[in-house]
Amino acid sequence: xxxxxxxxxxxxxxxxxxxxxxxxxxxxxxxxxxxxxxxxxxxxxxxxxxxxxxxxxxxxxxxxxxxxxxxxxxxxxxxxxxxxxxxxxxxxxxxxxxxxxxxxxxxxxxxxxxxxxxxxxxxxxxxxxxxxxxxxxxxxxxxxxxxxxxxxxxxxxxxxxxxxxxxxxxxxxxxxxxxxxxxxxxxxxxxxxxxxxxxxx
Amino acid sequence: xxxxxxxxxxxxxxxxxxxxxxxxxxxxxxxxxxxxxxxxxxxxxxxxxxxxxxxxxxxxxxxxxxxxxxxxxxxxxxxxxxxxxxxxxxxxxxxxxxxxxxxxxxxxxxxxxxxxxxxxxxxxxxxxxxxxxxxxxxxxxxxxxxxxxxxxxxxxxxxxxxxxxxxxxxxxxxxxxxxxxxxxxxxxxxxxxxxxxxxxxxxxxxxxxxxxxxxxxxxxxxxxxxxxxxx
Numbered sequence: 101x102x103x104x105x106x107x108x109x110x111x112x113x114x115x116x117x118x119x120x121x122x123x124x125x126x127x128x129x130x131x132x133x134x135x136x137x138x139x140x141x142x143x144x145x146x147x148x149x150x151x152x153x154x155x156x157x158x159x160x161x162x163x164x165x166x167x168x169x170x171x172x173x174x175x176x177x178x179x180x181x182x183x184x185x186x187x188x189x190x191x192x193x194x195x196x197x198x199x200x201x202x203x204x205x206x207x208x209x210x211x212x213x214x215x216x217x218x219x220x221x222x223x224x225x226x227x228x229x230x231x232x233x234x235x236x237x238x239x240x241x242x243x244x245x246x247x248x249x250x251x252x253x254x255x256x257x258x259x260x261x262x263x264x265x266x267x268x269x270x271x272x273x274x275x276x277x278x279x280x281x282x283x284x285x286x287x288x289x290x291x292x293x294x295x296x297x298x299x300x301x
Numbered sequence: 302x303x304x305x306x307x308x309x310x311x312x313x314x315x316x317x318x319x320x321x322x323x324x325x326x327x328x329x330x331x332x333x334x335x336x337x338x339x340x341x342x343x344x345x346x347x348x349x350x351x352x353x354x355x356x357x358x359x360x361x362x363x364x365x366x367x368x369x370x371x372x373x374x375x376x377x378x379x380x381x382x383x384x385x386x387x388x389x390x391x392x393x394x395x396x397x398x399x400x401x402x403x404x405x406x407x408x409x410x411x412x413x414x415x416x417x418x419x420x421x422x423x424x425x426x427x428x429x430x431x432x433x434x435x436x437x438x439x440x441x442x443x444x445x446x447x448x449x450x451x452x453x454x455x456x457x458x459x460x461x462x463x464x465x466x467x468x469x470x471x472x473x474x475x476x477x478x479x480x481x482x483x484x485x486x487x488x489x490x491x492x493x494x495x496x497x498x499x500x501x502x503x504x505x506x507x508x509x510x511x512x513x514x515x516x517x518x519x520x521x522x523x524x525x526x527x528x529x530x531x532x
Contacts, residue, residue, distance in 0.1 A: 297450060
Protein backbone atom coordinates (compact mmCIF):
# COMPACT_ATOMS: atom_id res chain seq x y z
CA UNK A 101 0.00 0.00 0.00
CA UNK A 102 2.90 2.29 0.70
CA UNK A 103 3.65 2.47 -3.01
CA UNK A 104 0.21 3.77 -3.66
CA UNK A 105 -0.20 6.44 -1.03
CA UNK A 106 0.78 9.98 -1.81
CA UNK A 107 1.91 9.28 -5.36
CA UNK A 108 0.91 11.81 -7.98
CA UNK A 109 -0.13 10.26 -11.26
CA UNK A 110 0.11 12.75 -14.11
CA UNK A 111 -2.99 12.94 -16.25
CA UNK A 112 -5.47 15.15 -18.02
CA UNK A 113 -8.69 14.29 -16.16
CA UNK A 114 -10.99 17.00 -14.85
CA UNK A 115 -9.64 16.34 -11.34
CA UNK A 116 -6.08 16.93 -12.58
CA UNK A 117 -7.10 20.27 -14.05
CA UNK A 118 -8.79 21.58 -10.88
CA UNK A 119 -6.44 23.55 -8.63
CA UNK A 120 -5.38 22.10 -5.26
CA UNK A 121 -7.33 24.81 -3.38
CA UNK A 122 -10.83 23.72 -4.48
CA UNK A 123 -9.82 20.08 -4.12
CA UNK A 124 -8.60 20.69 -0.56
CA UNK A 125 -11.86 22.48 0.27
CA UNK A 126 -13.86 19.60 -1.20
CA UNK A 127 -11.76 17.08 0.73
CA UNK A 128 -12.45 18.93 3.99
CA UNK A 129 -16.21 19.19 3.30
CA UNK A 130 -16.33 15.58 2.12
CA UNK A 131 -14.63 14.35 5.30
CA UNK A 132 -17.02 16.33 7.51
CA UNK A 133 -20.06 15.11 5.57
CA UNK A 134 -18.95 11.46 5.64
CA UNK A 135 -18.40 11.57 9.40
CA UNK A 136 -21.51 13.58 10.34
CA UNK A 137 -23.99 11.87 7.99
CA UNK A 138 -22.69 8.31 8.45
CA UNK A 139 -25.33 5.64 8.60
CA UNK A 140 -26.31 2.32 7.02
CA UNK A 141 -27.76 4.06 3.96
CA UNK A 142 -25.70 7.25 3.64
CA UNK A 143 -22.28 5.65 4.13
CA UNK A 144 -22.59 3.07 1.33
CA UNK A 145 -23.84 5.90 -0.88
CA UNK A 146 -20.74 7.92 0.00
CA UNK A 147 -18.66 4.84 -0.82
CA UNK A 148 -20.24 4.53 -4.26
CA UNK A 149 -19.50 8.23 -4.93
CA UNK A 150 -15.93 7.75 -3.66
CA UNK A 151 -15.39 4.81 -6.00
CA UNK A 152 -16.68 6.93 -8.87
CA UNK A 153 -14.33 9.80 -7.92
CA UNK A 154 -11.37 7.42 -7.61
CA UNK A 155 -12.13 5.90 -11.02
CA UNK A 156 -12.61 9.38 -12.49
CA UNK A 157 -9.17 10.42 -11.19
CA UNK A 158 -7.56 7.72 -13.31
CA UNK A 159 -6.72 5.38 -10.42
CA UNK A 160 -6.62 1.73 -11.46
CA UNK A 161 -9.14 0.39 -8.99
CA UNK A 162 -8.12 -3.25 -9.38
CA UNK A 163 -4.45 -2.43 -8.82
CA UNK A 164 -5.37 -0.11 -5.97
CA UNK A 165 -7.41 -2.83 -4.25
CA UNK A 166 -4.52 -5.27 -4.68
CA UNK A 167 -2.07 -2.89 -3.02
CA UNK A 168 -4.63 -2.02 -0.33
CA UNK A 169 -4.78 -5.60 0.92
CA UNK A 170 -3.40 -4.71 4.36
CA UNK A 171 -5.89 -1.88 4.74
CA UNK A 172 -8.77 -4.08 3.56
CA UNK A 173 -7.77 -6.77 6.06
CA UNK A 174 -7.83 -4.16 8.82
CA UNK A 175 -11.28 -3.04 7.64
CA UNK A 176 -12.48 -6.65 7.74
CA UNK A 177 -11.33 -6.89 11.38
CA UNK A 178 -13.05 -3.58 12.16
CA UNK A 179 -16.22 -4.85 10.47
CA UNK A 180 -16.16 -8.08 12.46
CA UNK A 181 -15.61 -6.22 15.73
CA UNK A 182 -18.34 -3.67 15.03
CA UNK A 183 -20.81 -6.40 13.99
CA UNK A 184 -20.11 -8.27 17.21
CA UNK A 185 -20.28 -5.19 19.43
CA UNK A 186 -22.88 -2.93 17.77
CA UNK A 187 -24.54 -4.85 14.98
CA UNK A 188 -24.17 -5.10 11.19
CA UNK A 189 -25.69 -1.70 10.42
CA UNK A 190 -23.00 0.14 12.38
CA UNK A 191 -20.32 -2.08 10.84
CA UNK A 192 -21.51 -1.20 7.34
CA UNK A 193 -21.54 2.51 8.20
CA UNK A 194 -18.06 2.52 9.77
CA UNK A 195 -16.36 0.46 7.07
CA UNK A 196 -18.05 2.29 4.20
CA UNK A 197 -17.11 5.65 5.73
CA UNK A 198 -13.46 4.70 6.20
CA UNK A 199 -13.21 3.40 2.64
CA UNK A 200 -14.98 6.49 1.27
CA UNK A 201 -12.52 8.78 3.06
CA UNK A 202 -9.53 6.73 1.99
CA UNK A 203 -10.48 6.52 -1.68
CA UNK A 204 -11.16 10.25 -2.02
CA UNK A 205 -7.85 10.92 -0.25
CA UNK A 206 -6.13 8.68 -2.80
CA UNK A 207 -7.87 10.51 -5.65
CA UNK A 208 -6.63 13.81 -4.21
CA UNK A 209 -2.99 12.72 -3.96
CA UNK A 210 -3.12 10.99 -7.34
CA UNK A 211 -4.28 14.15 -9.11
CA UNK A 212 -2.32 16.81 -7.21
CA UNK A 213 1.40 17.42 -7.77
CA UNK A 214 3.27 18.06 -4.53
CA UNK A 215 4.71 21.28 -5.96
CA UNK A 216 1.20 22.62 -6.70
CA UNK A 217 0.06 21.61 -3.23
CA UNK A 218 3.04 23.40 -1.66
CA UNK A 219 2.28 26.58 -3.59
CA UNK A 220 -1.42 26.47 -2.67
CA UNK A 221 -0.87 25.87 1.03
CA UNK A 222 1.79 28.59 1.03
CA UNK A 223 -0.75 30.98 -0.47
CA UNK A 224 -3.52 29.93 1.91
CA UNK A 225 -1.46 30.46 5.04
CA UNK A 226 0.33 33.58 3.75
CA UNK A 227 -1.78 35.89 6.00
CA UNK A 228 -0.24 34.14 9.02
CA UNK A 229 3.09 35.71 8.10
CA UNK A 230 1.96 38.77 10.07
CA UNK A 231 1.89 36.74 13.29
CA UNK A 232 5.40 35.41 12.72
CA UNK A 233 4.49 32.13 11.01
CA UNK A 234 6.43 31.27 7.85
CA UNK A 235 4.01 29.97 5.19
CA UNK A 236 6.73 28.04 3.32
CA UNK A 237 7.41 26.01 6.46
CA UNK A 238 3.74 25.15 6.95
CA UNK A 239 3.44 24.22 3.27
CA UNK A 240 6.54 22.03 3.39
CA UNK A 241 5.28 20.27 6.52
CA UNK A 242 1.95 19.68 4.81
CA UNK A 243 3.58 18.17 1.73
CA UNK A 244 5.95 16.07 3.83
CA UNK A 245 3.00 14.40 5.54
CA UNK A 246 2.06 12.89 2.19
CA UNK A 247 5.51 11.36 1.93
CA UNK A 248 5.68 10.45 5.63
CA UNK A 249 2.56 8.27 5.54
CA UNK A 250 3.94 5.67 3.11
CA UNK A 251 7.35 5.88 4.77
CA UNK A 252 5.82 5.12 8.18
CA UNK A 253 3.92 2.20 6.65
CA UNK A 254 7.20 0.92 5.23
CA UNK A 255 8.82 1.16 8.67
CA UNK A 256 5.87 -0.74 10.18
CA UNK A 257 6.19 -3.48 7.55
CA UNK A 258 9.96 -3.80 8.03
CA UNK A 259 9.63 -3.80 11.83
CA UNK A 260 7.01 -6.56 11.65
CA UNK A 261 9.25 -8.59 9.32
CA UNK A 262 12.24 -8.15 11.67
CA UNK A 263 10.17 -9.24 14.68
CA UNK A 264 8.83 -12.23 12.76
CA UNK A 265 12.37 -13.23 11.74
CA UNK A 266 13.18 -13.55 15.46
CA UNK A 267 9.94 -15.33 16.29
CA UNK A 268 8.67 -12.27 18.17
CA UNK A 269 5.76 -11.30 15.94
CA UNK A 270 3.29 -11.72 18.83
CA UNK A 271 5.25 -9.46 21.18
CA UNK A 272 3.81 -5.90 21.20
CA UNK A 273 7.06 -4.65 22.72
CA UNK A 274 9.19 -6.15 19.94
CA UNK A 275 6.96 -4.38 17.42
CA UNK A 276 6.24 -1.06 19.10
CA UNK A 277 9.62 -0.04 20.54
CA UNK A 278 11.69 -0.43 17.33
CA UNK A 279 8.80 1.04 15.33
CA UNK A 280 8.74 4.24 17.41
CA UNK A 281 12.54 4.51 17.40
CA UNK A 282 12.70 4.05 13.63
CA UNK A 283 9.92 6.55 12.97
CA UNK A 284 11.75 9.14 15.08
CA UNK A 285 15.00 8.28 13.25
CA UNK A 286 13.15 8.75 9.95
CA UNK A 287 11.99 12.18 11.08
CA UNK A 288 15.59 13.14 11.93
CA UNK A 289 16.81 11.76 8.59
CA UNK A 290 14.17 13.80 6.75
CA UNK A 291 15.32 16.90 8.61
CA UNK A 292 18.92 16.17 7.63
CA UNK A 293 17.86 15.56 4.03
CA UNK A 294 16.13 18.94 3.87
CA UNK A 295 19.10 20.62 5.54
CA UNK A 296 21.41 18.95 3.03
CA UNK A 297 19.52 20.74 0.26
CA UNK A 298 19.48 24.06 2.08
CA UNK A 299 15.74 23.73 2.78
CA UNK A 300 15.98 23.79 6.55
CA UNK A 301 15.08 27.41 7.16
CA UNK B 302 38.31 26.60 0.30
CA UNK B 303 37.35 24.23 3.12
CA UNK B 304 39.09 25.03 6.38
CA UNK B 305 38.99 23.25 9.72
CA UNK B 306 40.62 25.17 12.54
CA UNK B 307 41.12 22.90 15.56
CA UNK B 308 37.59 21.60 15.00
CA UNK B 309 36.51 18.82 17.33
CA UNK B 310 33.24 16.97 17.86
CA UNK B 311 32.17 15.69 21.26
CA UNK B 312 28.79 14.20 22.16
CA UNK B 313 27.28 13.49 25.57
CA UNK B 314 26.37 9.99 26.60
CA UNK B 315 25.24 8.37 29.86
CA UNK B 316 28.85 7.19 30.27
CA UNK B 317 30.21 10.71 29.81
CA UNK B 318 31.38 12.74 26.83
CA UNK B 319 32.52 10.81 23.75
CA UNK B 320 34.95 12.38 21.29
CA UNK B 321 33.90 11.66 17.72
CA UNK B 322 36.63 13.83 16.23
CA UNK B 323 39.77 15.07 17.96
CA UNK B 324 40.80 18.70 17.27
CA UNK B 325 41.55 18.75 13.55
CA UNK B 326 43.08 21.45 11.38
CA UNK B 327 42.91 21.14 7.61
CA UNK B 328 42.89 23.30 4.53
CA UNK B 329 41.28 21.57 1.56
CA UNK B 330 41.63 23.15 -1.86
CA UNK B 331 41.77 20.12 -4.16
CA UNK B 332 38.96 19.27 -6.57
CA UNK B 333 38.45 15.64 -5.46
CA UNK B 334 39.06 14.89 -1.79
CA UNK B 335 38.66 11.39 -0.40
CA UNK B 336 38.10 10.32 3.20
CA UNK B 337 38.79 6.69 4.09
CA UNK B 338 39.06 4.77 7.35
CA UNK B 339 37.50 1.98 9.40
CA UNK B 340 33.86 1.92 10.50
CA UNK B 341 33.24 4.23 13.43
CA UNK B 342 36.51 6.07 12.93
CA UNK B 343 34.94 9.53 12.48
CA UNK B 344 34.74 9.78 8.68
CA UNK B 345 31.04 10.63 8.56
CA UNK B 346 31.40 13.06 11.44
CA UNK B 347 34.15 14.84 9.53
CA UNK B 348 31.98 14.91 6.40
CA UNK B 349 28.93 16.19 8.28
CA UNK B 350 31.03 19.01 9.76
CA UNK B 351 31.49 20.36 6.25
CA UNK B 352 27.89 21.42 5.71
CA UNK B 353 26.92 22.09 9.29
CA UNK B 354 24.87 18.94 9.84
CA UNK B 355 27.28 18.50 12.76
CA UNK B 356 28.70 21.54 14.53
CA UNK B 357 32.13 21.57 16.15
CA UNK B 358 32.21 21.47 19.96
CA UNK B 359 35.37 23.59 19.71
CA UNK B 360 37.22 25.25 16.86
CA UNK B 361 35.78 26.41 13.57
CA UNK B 362 34.81 25.05 10.17
CA UNK B 363 34.93 27.60 7.35
CA UNK B 364 33.52 27.00 3.88
CA UNK B 365 34.71 29.66 1.47
CA UNK B 366 35.05 31.92 4.50
CA UNK B 367 31.60 31.12 5.94
CA UNK B 368 31.48 29.73 9.47
CA UNK B 369 29.24 26.64 9.75
CA UNK B 370 28.48 27.61 13.35
CA UNK B 371 27.12 31.09 12.63
CA UNK B 372 26.25 30.94 8.95
CA UNK B 373 24.85 27.41 8.74
CA UNK B 374 22.06 28.26 6.30
CA UNK B 375 24.44 29.99 3.90
CA UNK B 376 26.88 27.08 4.17
CA UNK B 377 24.17 24.48 3.47
CA UNK B 378 23.11 26.36 0.37
CA UNK B 379 26.67 26.02 -0.89
CA UNK B 380 27.44 22.51 0.28
CA UNK B 381 25.21 19.67 -0.93
CA UNK B 382 25.24 16.38 0.96
CA UNK B 383 24.55 12.92 -0.45
CA UNK B 384 23.78 10.30 2.20
CA UNK B 385 24.68 6.62 2.19
CA UNK B 386 21.06 5.52 2.16
CA UNK B 387 19.17 7.33 -0.60
CA UNK B 388 15.76 6.56 0.95
CA UNK B 389 16.66 8.94 3.76
CA UNK B 390 17.19 11.70 1.23
CA UNK B 391 14.15 11.32 -1.00
CA UNK B 392 11.30 13.27 0.55
CA UNK B 393 8.75 13.47 -2.27
CA UNK B 394 6.73 10.70 -3.94
CA UNK B 395 8.17 10.98 -7.47
CA UNK B 396 11.61 11.95 -8.86
CA UNK B 397 10.19 14.99 -10.65
CA UNK B 398 8.57 16.30 -7.47
CA UNK B 399 11.65 15.56 -5.41
CA UNK B 400 13.93 17.58 -7.67
CA UNK B 401 11.28 20.30 -8.02
CA UNK B 402 11.35 20.65 -4.23
CA UNK B 403 15.06 21.44 -4.38
CA UNK B 404 14.37 24.19 -6.91
CA UNK B 405 11.62 25.97 -4.95
CA UNK B 406 14.01 28.45 -3.44
CA UNK B 407 15.85 29.38 -6.61
CA UNK B 408 13.16 29.20 -9.33
CA UNK B 409 9.91 31.00 -8.57
CA UNK B 410 7.97 30.21 -11.75
CA UNK B 411 6.21 26.87 -11.39
CA UNK B 412 6.42 25.89 -15.05
CA UNK B 413 10.10 26.81 -15.28
CA UNK B 414 10.75 24.88 -12.06
CA UNK B 415 9.31 21.72 -13.53
CA UNK B 416 11.23 22.18 -16.78
CA UNK B 417 14.46 22.70 -14.88
CA UNK B 418 13.74 19.62 -12.77
CA UNK B 419 13.25 17.57 -15.93
CA UNK B 420 16.56 18.90 -17.27
CA UNK B 421 18.35 17.92 -14.06
CA UNK B 422 16.82 14.44 -14.22
CA UNK B 423 17.79 14.10 -17.87
CA UNK B 424 21.34 15.15 -17.00
CA UNK B 425 21.58 12.35 -14.47
CA UNK B 426 19.98 9.77 -16.78
CA UNK B 427 16.58 9.56 -15.11
CA UNK B 428 14.41 11.38 -17.66
CA UNK B 429 12.26 8.32 -18.32
CA UNK B 430 11.69 7.72 -14.59
CA UNK B 431 10.58 11.27 -13.77
CA UNK B 432 7.02 10.44 -12.83
CA UNK B 433 7.20 6.96 -11.36
CA UNK B 434 7.03 6.33 -7.62
CA UNK B 435 10.43 6.61 -5.94
CA UNK B 436 9.64 3.15 -4.52
CA UNK B 437 9.84 1.77 -8.05
CA UNK B 438 13.44 2.93 -8.58
CA UNK B 439 16.44 0.65 -8.19
CA UNK B 440 19.03 1.39 -5.51
CA UNK B 441 21.33 2.98 -8.08
CA UNK B 442 18.54 5.10 -9.51
CA UNK B 443 17.57 6.25 -6.02
CA UNK B 444 21.15 7.29 -5.31
CA UNK B 445 21.33 9.12 -8.64
CA UNK B 446 18.06 10.85 -7.77
CA UNK B 447 19.44 11.85 -4.37
CA UNK B 448 22.42 13.32 -6.20
CA UNK B 449 20.08 15.09 -8.66
CA UNK B 450 18.17 16.63 -5.73
CA UNK B 451 21.43 18.01 -4.40
CA UNK B 452 22.76 19.18 -7.78
CA UNK B 453 19.50 21.03 -8.48
CA UNK B 454 20.42 23.49 -5.71
CA UNK B 455 23.63 24.25 -7.65
CA UNK B 456 26.04 23.77 -4.74
CA UNK B 457 29.69 24.77 -4.88
CA UNK B 458 30.75 21.63 -3.01
CA UNK B 459 29.24 18.13 -2.96
CA UNK B 460 29.91 15.96 0.08
CA UNK B 461 29.02 12.30 -0.47
CA UNK B 462 29.02 9.94 2.51
CA UNK B 463 29.64 6.40 1.23
CA UNK B 464 27.26 6.88 -1.69
CA UNK B 465 28.14 3.56 -3.36
CA UNK B 466 28.24 1.30 -0.29
CA UNK B 467 24.73 -0.11 -0.76
CA UNK B 468 24.97 -0.49 -4.54
CA UNK B 469 25.90 -3.38 -6.81
CA UNK B 470 28.99 -3.08 -8.98
CA UNK B 471 27.20 -1.66 -12.02
CA UNK B 472 25.24 0.94 -10.08
CA UNK B 473 28.23 1.80 -7.91
CA UNK B 474 30.26 2.54 -11.04
CA UNK B 475 27.41 4.57 -12.49
CA UNK B 476 27.09 6.73 -9.37
CA UNK B 477 30.86 7.05 -8.98
CA UNK B 478 31.29 8.16 -12.59
CA UNK B 479 28.59 10.82 -12.11
CA UNK B 480 30.28 12.05 -8.94
CA UNK B 481 33.72 12.19 -10.51
CA UNK B 482 32.28 13.98 -13.52
CA UNK B 483 30.97 16.87 -11.43
CA UNK B 484 32.33 20.34 -11.98
CA UNK B 485 31.79 21.00 -8.24
CA UNK B 486 34.40 20.20 -5.62
CA UNK B 487 33.77 16.69 -4.32
CA UNK B 488 34.43 15.37 -0.83
CA UNK B 489 33.91 11.62 -0.93
CA UNK B 490 33.74 9.34 2.11
CA UNK B 491 34.26 5.81 0.85
CA UNK B 492 35.30 2.27 1.64
CA UNK B 493 36.01 1.70 -2.04
CA UNK B 494 39.79 2.03 -2.34
CA UNK B 495 39.63 2.20 -6.14
CA UNK B 496 37.47 5.29 -5.81
CA UNK B 497 39.81 6.72 -3.20
CA UNK B 498 42.71 6.30 -5.63
CA UNK B 499 40.84 8.51 -8.13
CA UNK B 500 40.92 11.45 -5.67
CA UNK B 501 43.50 14.24 -5.73
CA UNK B 502 44.01 14.09 -1.98
CA UNK B 503 42.92 11.53 0.60
CA UNK B 504 42.52 11.76 4.37
CA UNK B 505 42.79 8.59 6.42
CA UNK B 506 40.72 8.77 9.60
CA UNK B 507 41.19 6.38 12.48
CA UNK B 508 40.10 6.53 16.09
CA UNK B 509 38.61 10.04 15.71
CA UNK B 510 41.79 11.49 14.21
CA UNK B 511 43.15 12.23 10.75
CA UNK B 512 46.15 9.91 10.80
CA UNK B 513 47.30 10.47 7.22
CA UNK B 514 46.77 13.27 4.74
CA UNK B 515 48.32 13.14 1.32
CA UNK B 516 48.31 11.80 -2.22
CA UNK B 517 45.76 9.07 -2.90
CA UNK B 518 48.09 6.11 -3.52
CA UNK B 519 50.14 6.81 -0.42
CA UNK B 520 46.98 7.30 1.65
CA UNK B 521 45.45 4.03 0.46
CA UNK B 522 48.71 2.18 1.18
CA UNK B 523 48.76 3.74 4.65
CA UNK B 524 45.16 2.62 5.28
CA UNK B 525 45.89 -0.93 4.11
CA UNK B 526 48.94 -1.09 6.39
CA UNK B 527 46.81 0.26 9.24
CA UNK B 528 44.14 -2.39 8.66
CA UNK B 529 46.72 -5.18 8.49
CA UNK B 530 48.44 -3.98 11.66
CA UNK B 531 45.16 -3.91 13.62
CA UNK B 532 44.41 -7.29 15.24
